[in-house]
Amino acid sequence: TPPPEVSLTKARPVSLSKGQKVTLKKDGGVALTVIRMGLGWDPVKKAGGFFGGGRTANVDLDASALMFAGTRHADVVYFGQLRSKDGSIVHAGDNLTGDGEGDDEVITVDLTRVPAQVTSIIFIVTSYRGQTFEQVANAFTRLVDAPVGSELARFTLQGGMPFTGLVMAKVYRAGGEWKLQAIGDGIQAKHAGEALPQLAPYLQ
Numbered sequence: 633t634p635p636p637e638v639s640l641t642k643a644r645p646v647s648l649s650k651g652q653k654v655t656l657k658k659d660g661g662v663a664l665t666v667i668r669m670g671l672g673w674d675p676v677k678k679a680g681g682f683f684g685g686g687r688t689a690n691v692d693l694d695a696s697a698l699m700f701a702g703t704r705h706a707d708v709v710y711f712g713q714l715r716s717k718d719g720s721i722v723h724a725g726d727n728l729t730g731d732g733e734g735d736d737e738v739i740t741v742d743l744t745r746v747p748a749q750v751t752s753i754i755f756i757v758t759s760y761r762g763q764t765f766e767q768v769a770n771a772f773t774r775l776v777d778a779p780v781g782s783e784l785a786r787f788t789l790q791g792g793m794p795f796t797g798l799v800m801a802k803v804y805r806a807g808g809e810w811k812l813q814a815i816g817d818g819i820q821a822k823h824a825g826e827a828l829p830q831l832a833p834y835l836q
Contacts, residue, residue: 634651634652634653635649635650635651635652636652637652637653637654637655637811638652638653638654639654639655639657640654640655640656640657640658640659640784640785641659642658642659642782645774645783645784645785645786646784646785646786647785647786647787647788648785648786648787648812648814649787649814650787650814650815650816651813651814651815652787652813652814653811653812653813653814654775654785654811654812654813655806655809655810655811656743656775656803656809656810656811656812657809658777658784663743663809663810664743664777664784664810665742665743665744665779666740666741666742666743666744666777666778666779667740667741667743667775667776667777667778667803668738668739668740668741668775668776668777668778669695669697669738669739669740669741669755669773669774669775669776669801669803670734670735670737670738670773670774670776671695671735671736671737671738671739671755671757671771671772671773671800672734672735672736672737672770672771672772672773672774673691673693673736673757673768673769673770673771673772674768674769674770675690675691675767675768675769676766676767676768676769676791691759691761691763691767691768692759692760692761692763693736693737693757693758693759693760693768694710694711694737694757694758694759694760694823694824695710695723695736695737695739695755695756695757695800696708696709696710696711696723696755696756696757696758696823696824696827697709697710697716697721697723697739697741697753697754697755698753698754698756698824698827698828698831699716699721699746699750699752699753700750700751700752700753700754700831700835701747701749701750701751702751702835703832703835705828706747706749706750707721707750708824708828709721709722709723709739710723710823710824711723711725718745718746718747719742719745720741720742720743720745720746720747721739721740721741721742721746721753722739722740723737723738723739724737724738724739724740725737735774739755740778741753741803743803743810751804751805751835752802752803752804752805752834752835753802753803753804754799754801754802754815754831754834754835755773755799755800755801755802755803756797756798756799756800756819756821756824756827756831757771757797757798757800758796758797758798758821758822758823758824758826758827759796759797759822760822760823761822762796762822763796764793764794764795764796765791765792765793765794765795765796765798765818766791766792766793766794768791769791770788770791771788771789771791771798771800772786772787772788772789773786773787773800773801773814774786774787775812785812787800787801787814787816789816790816793818794818795818795819795820796819796820796821796822797818797819797820797821797822797826797827797830798816798817798818798819799815799816799817799818799819799827799830799831799834800814800815800816801813801814801815801816802815802834815834
């Protein structure tokens with residue numbers, strides 16, 4: 633059975649487990665309007681060298697957001713197209729290394745501007761050079777209330793998966809409200825185009 637749906641709270645970010653859902657409403661039931669999906673990861677440090685200096689493997693991961701109207705693919709936002717055609721989703725740009733603290737890539741979604749026919753948005757991370765997530769640690773996605781800047785929820789994935797792509801999360805319409813579901817499944821895909829045919833199981 634999937635884990636029970638949780639509620640967002642101002643007090644602290646909710647830690648989501650795989651498959652868990654959360655309705656995109658703040659305390660008091662106010663619907664979120666603009667959300668930021670921060671995606672991050674760290675390259676696994678490799679031991680070695682005469683001085684024991686670990687060097688990091690250069691892993692180029694790319695975050696993408698794919699928009700669907702039912703099961704039909706409507707648009708994609710990725711490093712090659714940083715804005716959806718309707719302007720509701722904006723990608724802040726490509727990070728080539730994953731070094732450093734915080735989000736490596738950020739995708740902002742204005743839920744009030746997503747076209748009515750779009751029923752779900754799937755967030756994926758793919759490995760452009762075909763390296764697997766065995767070379768990546770601490771992959772996470774976090775939900776931020778963009779106007780306020782506060783983190784509302786975080787989903788951390790287990791490391792060491794032998795895949796070149798990860799389906800991180802889905803934001804979707806359910807009964808007039810937007811919900812977020814943590815997914816965390818591996819796929820074999822170096823870019824969004826290769827991932828697309830594998831996303832059918834995640835569409836209502």
